[in-house]
Amino acid sequence: MCYADKKLSETKVFKDPVHRYIHVDDQVVWDLVGTAEFQRLRRIKQLGTTYTTFHGAEHSRFGHSLGVYEIIRRMIDDVFTGREGWNPADRLLCLCAALLHDVGHGPFSHSFEKVFAVDHEEFTQRMIVGDTEINNVLKQVSTEFPQQVADIIGKKSNNKLAISMISSQIDADRMDYLLRDAYFTGVSYGKFDLERLLRVMRPLPQGIAVKKSGMHAVEHYIISRYQMYWQVYFHPVTRSAEVLLNSIFKRVRYLYQEEYRFQHQPVHFYSIFDGKISVEDYLQLDENIMMYYFQVWQKEDDTILADLCRRFLHRHLLKYVDFTDDFQKNNWVELEHLCKKAEIDPKYYVVVDSISDLPYDFYRSEDDDGCQPILLLMPDGKLRELSRESHLVEAMSRKEQTDRKLYYPYEMIDDNTHHTEMKSKIRRILDRSK
Ligand code: NI
Numbered sequence: 001m002c003y004a005d006k007k008l009s010e011t012k013v014f015k016d017p018v019h020r021y022i023h024v025d026d027q028v029v030w031d032l033v034g035t036a037e038f039q040r041l042r043r044i045k046q047l048g049t050t051y052t053t054f055h056g057a058e059h060s061r062f063g064h065s066l067g068v069y070e071i072i073r074r075m076i077d078d079v080f081t082g083r084e085g086w087n088p089a090d091r092l093l094c095l096c097a098a099l100l101h102d103v104g105h106g107p108f109s110h111s112f113e114k115v116f117a118v119d120h121e122e123f124t125q126r127m128i129v130g131d132t133e134i135n136n137v138l139k140q141v142s143t144e145f146p147q148q149v150a151d152i153i154g155k156k157s158n159n160k161l162a163i164s165m166i167s168s169q170i171d172a173d174r175m176d177y178l179l180r181d182a183y184f185t186g187v188s189y190g191k192f193d194l195e196r197l198l199r200v201m202r203p204l205p206q207g208i209a210v211k212k213s214g215m216h217a218v219e220h221y222i223i224s225r226y227q228m229y230w231q232v233y234f235h236p237v238t239r240s241a242e243v244l245l246n247s248i249f250k251r252v253r254y255l256y257q258e259e260y261r262f263q264h265q266p267v268h269f270y271s272i273f274d275g276k277i278s279v280e281d282y283l284q285l286d287e288n289i290m291m292y293y294f295q296v297w298q299k300e301d302d303t304i305l306a307d308l309c310r311r312f313l314h315r316h317l318l319k320y321v322d323f324t325d326d327f328q329k330n331n332w333v334e335l336e337h338l339c340k341k342a343e344i345d346p347k348y349y350v351v352v353d354s355i356s357d358l359p360y361d362f363y364r365s366e367d368d369d370g371c372q373p374i375l376l377l378m379p380d381g382k383l384r385e386l387s388r389e390s391h392l393v394e395a396m397s398r399k400e401q402t403d404r405k406l407y408y409p410y411e412m413i414d415d416n417t418h419h420t421e422m423k424s425k426i427r428r429i430l431d432r433s434k
Contacts, residue, residue, distance in 0.1 A: 003027065003028065003140045003141055004028065004092055004141045004142070004145075006026070006028070007025050007026060007027065008024065008025055008026070008027055008030055011023050011024065011025050012024040012025075012030060014066055016063065016066065016067065016070070017183055017184075018067055018176070018180050018183055019067060019070045019071075022066050022067070022069070022070040023070070023073065026092065026095065028092060028095075028096065028137060028138075028140075028141060029069070029095055029096070029099060031137045032099055032100065032134060032137050032138075033066075033099070035132070035133035035134050035137060036132075036133050036283070037103055037127050037133060037134050037283060038062070038065070038099070038100070038103060039062070040286055041060060041061040041062040041065055041102065041103065041105070042062040043107075043287055043288050044060060044061045044062075044105055044106070044107055044109075044287055045057070045058060045059065045060055045108075045287060046060060046061050046063070046064045046177065046180065046181065046184075047059070047181060047184075047185075047232075047233075048108050048109065048110050048238075048242070049108065049110075049238050049241035049242050049245065050181075050185065050232065050233075050235070050238045052237060052238060052240075052241040052315055052317065053235045053237040053238045053241075054184075054185035054186060054187070054232065054235075056184045056185055056186045057184050057185045058184070059180060059181075059184045061102050061105055063180065064102065064176055064177055064180055065098075065100070065101070065103070066099070067176035067177075067179075067180055068098045068099070068101060068102075068166075068172045068173050068176045069095060069098045069099040070176075071098070071172035071175055071176055071194070071198070072094050072095055072098040072165055072166070072172045073095060073098075074198055075165065075172065075198055075201060076091050076094060076095075078198065079198055079199060079201055080201075080203045083202065083203060085161075085202065085203040085204050085205065086161075086203040090159065090161070090162055092141065093145075093148055093149060093152060093159075093162060094152070094162050094166070096138065096145075096149045097149050097152040097153050097162065097166050098165075098166055098172055098173075100124065100127075100134065100149060100153065101124065101153050101166055101167075101173060102120075102124070102173075103123075103124050103127050103128070103134065104120040104121060104122065104123030104124030104125070104126070104127055105120045105123075105124075106118060106120060106123070106282065106285055107285050107286050107287040107289070107290045108245055108287065108290060110242060111242055111245035111246045111249060112245075112249065114246060115246055115249040115250055115253065116249065116253075116272050118272070118277070118282075121153075121154065123279070123282055124150075124153055124154075125153070125154055126279050127279060128146050128149055128150040128153070129147055129150050130279050131279070132279060134146075152166060153166065153167075155167060160205065160206050160207050160372075161203055161204065161205060161206075161207055161208065163207070164206075164207030164208045164372045165208060167372075168207060168208065168372035168373075168374075169360065169361065169372060169373055169374045170197070170208065170210070170218065170221065170374050171208075174225065175194060175197070175221070178190045178192070178221075178224055178225055178228055179191065179192075179194060181228060181232060182224075182228065182232075185232050187228075187231060187232060189224060189227035189228065189231060190224050190227065190228045190232070191224060192217065192220045192221040192224045193217050193220065196214065196217045197210070197214065197217050197218065197221060199214070200213060200214025200217065201214075202377055204375075204377075204383075206375070206383075207372050207375065208375075209375040209376065209377040209383060210374060210375070210376055210377065210386075211376070211377050212376050212377060212378050212379060212384075212389070215376060215386070215389060215390055218374060218376075218386060218390075218393075219390055219392050219393060222359060222360050222392075222393055222396065223359075223392075223396075225359060225360075226359040229357050229359070230357075230401075234355050234357070234403060236320055236403075236405050237317060239320075239353050239355070239405065239407075240317040240318045240319075240320060240407055241312065241315070241317055242353070243318055243353055243407045244308055244311055244312045244317065244318065245312060246351070247308050247347075247348040247349070247351070248294065248297075248305065248309060248312060250347070250348065251302070251305045251308060251348055252266060252269065252297070252305060253269075253273055255302055255305065256270075256273050257273070260302060262300065263296070263299065263300055263301070264293070264296040264297065264300075266293060268281075268284055268285060268289055268293070269293075291313075293309075294309045294312055295309075295313065297309040298310050298313065304345060308348065316411075318349070318351075318408055318409055318410070319407070319408060319409075319410040320405040320406060320407045320408070321405070321406050321408075321430055321433040321434055322404065322405060322406070322433060323352050323354075323404040323405055323406040323433070324404070324433070327406070327432070327433050331429045331432065331433070335350065335426065335429050335430075336350065338422050338425050338426050338429070339426060341419065341422045342412075342413070342418070342422035342423050342426060343418065343419065344409065344412050344413070344426075349409045349412065350406070350407070350408050350409075351407045352405070352406050352407075353404070353405050353407060354403070354404040355402070355403055356400050356401060356402040356403070357400070357401060358397060358399075358400045358401075359396045359397065360374075360386070360387065360393050360396055360397040361373075361397065373386065373387075374386040376389055406430075406433065408430065413426045413427055413430075414427070
């Protein structure tokens with residue numbers, strides 16, 4: 001029997017808090033789970049700094065990746081198999097793409113990628129087609145197989161159905177992370193009926209479609225997503241921790257460029273600073289290594305770096321106010337100026353963070369780089385884009401919501417030891433925004 005079809009002598013199961021059990025029958029999948037690159041995901045948290053707000057959110061990308069795999073496995077084995085529109089030869093391809101879709105994530109991806117211009121999607125591709133343990137497993141299936149898996153994840157394949165299963169408005173990735181993140185944060189709004197959603201999905205050449213009779217289950221899923229974004233993912237306190245991380249990374253890069261003499265040389269960062277990071281170097285980076293550096297940098301002579309690290313580790317976060325257009329127009333320049341005078345470097349300590357989201361983003365035109373929309377399969381066999389059928393979804397997709405916050409170091413402007421006059425001016429400006 002060829003490697004692609006090889007089954008384990010008995011099903012392996014992982015106990016999982018979201019799906020109860022995750023089942024593995026395929027030798028290829030089992031071998032992928034055992035690679036160093038996949039095991040590294042245990043050391044990267046799924047939700048980055050969210051644990052500073054919701055202390056339960058310590059779960060890793062390892063569990064999420066297994067969860068996405070399990071949803072795809074059930075979609076194929078319990079719903080798609082035997083149906084017209086499903087090609088059984090795509091099963092292993094979809095399972096591997098699901099399992100590996102996040103393998104290129106770095107530590108605290110959000111800030112890390114922003115500051116160092118690293119792209120986790122690019123690293124996912126490189127880990128699949130480069131010289132890695134994952135590649136060694138995949139190429140035993142066939143020489144083209146690694147590239148085929150990478151093309152599904154990178155949305156470059158012609159296989160639209162496989163892409164929509166992993167990456168669309170209603171893909172296995174979103175379905176797992178909403179349920180998983182709701183479970184670990186302990187909130188009650190991320191839930192929806194996964195079982196029912198899977199049951200009403202149908203495989204079509206252009207992607208997954210949902211039977212019209214399942215529309216209300218889809219609406220529930222979209223409301224859950226909306227709630228999770230605004231109540232969990234965009235939580236202003238989590239973003240405050242994120243702002244600190246950004247500042248730490250920016251400061252450490254600046255110090256390196258200025259040839260500052262670190263007591264603890266950031267050797268793991270050198271190739272990133274120099275803009276030529278190899279897959280091998282990238283694999284060394286996980287959140288444990290980051291935390292080690294934050295620990296030792298607390299003792300650095302550079303007071304900004306030491307202070308930022310202390311704040312991050314001990315959760316002395318920055319406070320925030322709403323940052324309105326009015327505030328920007330009337331107060332922003334003056335505020336930056338006063339902070340500099342009071343020796344608070346606004347580059348690291350006074351930061352505007354802006355986020356926005358459209359709860360459901362349907363295609364406006366063929367040229368849009370948006371996600372594949374949700375298609376309803378009508379009783380007459382025709383397809384209709386969801387928001388044309390659901391008033392609720394139509395209303396939710398009308399307006400993009402934006403939230404802008406100004407983060408600042410409350411204690412620094414509140415202590416009266418230095419620059420008292422400046423600081424009270426700064427306080428007055430911030431009070432205007434409350
Ligand atoms: Ni994911």
